[in-house]
Amino acid sequence: MNGFGITAAKGFRAVGVHAGIKKEHLDLGIVVSDVPAAAAGVFTLNRVRAACVQLNESVVQNGILQAIVVNSGNANACTGAKGWEDAQTMQAVTADQLGIPAAHVAVASTGVIGVELPMEQVQTGIKAACREAAVEGFETFAKAITTTDTCLKQYQATVNIEGKQVTIGGAVKGSGMIHPNMATMLGFLTTDAAVGAADLQQLLRDVTNESFNMITVDGDTSTNDMVLVMANGQAGTSLLSPEHPDWPVFAQAFQDVAVYLAKSIARDGEGATKLVEARVHGAKSVEDARKIAKAIIGSNLVKTAVYGADANWGRILCAVGYAGVDIVQESVDIWLGNIPVAKKGMGIPFDEEAAKEYLLGDPVVIKVDLGLGEAAATAYGCDLTYDYVKINASYRS
Incomplete structure (x- = not known):
């Protein structure tokens, strides 16, 4: 099976597993790049911020990501020092299992606010996910990050740059607590383009203002919202930047993916019919x-x-x-x-x-x-x- 969505771009693997955070259903996912990737991220503007948001802001500042671990069913928000420690533990366990620096791992959580994570189950789930991550794991990953979503939200686009195929793919979750000021959602985008972290960050900010920041379901901005991007350069092109002649082609495809995913969240608003x-x-x-x-x-x-x-x-x-x-x-x-x-x-x-x-x-x-x-x-x-x-x-x- 070929990759799709989050694993459509070359060099990415993913999977979703049932760790036991929810009574049933998949509740923990991981996406991994085969090589260190340039990183970008945008985050909730809610002043009540989950531990994972605070952790990832420092990760993105370093400009490198190689893995993202995500749990659903528990937001790990408003959980004090224990919540911060648990987010760091998720990062450390993932890094250890993959043999990469902890600073190259981002953590995301979504679900009920104010409840501590069941860390024994979480750590067991992380270990299983790291073992099982594969190109074919896009669908289970997309399922594992959902809460009240009624459908999976995945998309991809491929463009030709320098005679080579460059792909942007992604998966998002979001159905309620959706309002502009950073998307009110979790979103993960991957690309095999070679892009510097600073240019990727600016592109993500610009595109977010045309996509994820233009959706609303209920006016509530959540505590955990974020969009993270990894660009691993595995397509084999030269470094893309605004000065590259094919940058507009890449940027438009990136925006197309983001707008499609944003609209999929709006369409799937809790209880919505259209x-x-x-x-x-x-x-x-x-x-x-x-x-x-x-x-x-x-x-x-x-x-x-x-x-x-x-x-x-x-x-x-x-x-x-x-x-x-x-x-x-x-x-x-x-x-x-x-x-x-x-x-x-x-x-x-x-x-x-x-x-x-x-x-x-x-x-x-x-x-x-x-x-x-x-x-x-x-x-x-x-x-x-x-x-x-x-x-x-x-x-x-």
Whole structure:
């Protein structure tokens, strides 16, 4: 079997195992590069930060990664000195099993906050995962990092650079506690491109602002969120940088993978039935467009209207108005798909049945023209359903 997702790029192996953190289901995964790789990472902006986030910030600063160990079912957040010690132990055990420096290992955790990790099971799971990691392990890895996700979230893209195939792949998890300010998720990307750590870090920041920071499900920014990238150079090209003629090709493929994975999280929001996109154009600046797109996609009133197939354009205009951006109400036009529902900040006659039929579909695209400039941005989210409450009312049980 060939690799896919997290192991699609050359020189990467992965696996997911059941360590016993959850009563059943896979709950611990590892991804390993055959050689040391350039590292990049972005992390949650929540000021309550899990031990793994703090640990990985120092790892990424060193610019080298060779392995990432991930557990689900327990966030190891708000666990004090013991949590910090446990994160370091996960790092050390992984490094020892793989025969690599501890500083080249990142640690990620997701799940219930405020509960200590069952470290005996975790260490046993790490040892098994290190033994079993293989190119074919992409699917079990993708399963092992999930919590309330209803599907696996993997993707890859391959481009031709210097006559050689360069691949970017990845796997993410995320379904609830999803809101911009670092993704509110766990995401792992791998590539066999040769890229310096500084350029990789800048690329990841730029791409995150177009992808993972443009999704929301419920407005909650978690304590553990991160995206980590490893670039191991195994494709055999020369070093890629913004000065390389093929850099735009690589950067676009990298962004395509990130956007696909971000949209897969938004589509799989807890209890969601459809993906919702807010496409804002005609803004004075990209930042203005982003703020308004995220306000629309984050509005519970908009989300519930989409779920109920109610063409309530007033809720959309309301979100535009409170996004914290200077607008001119009389310049705002709104569409549901290709159906115009408001012009110059006021309602216009439209076919209610056609609009309802459109809102029953998937995806739903909300388009807003601010009529003020040339900048644009797109945000991704989902509808808000009864099942979201059911899922989160019993999360710990």
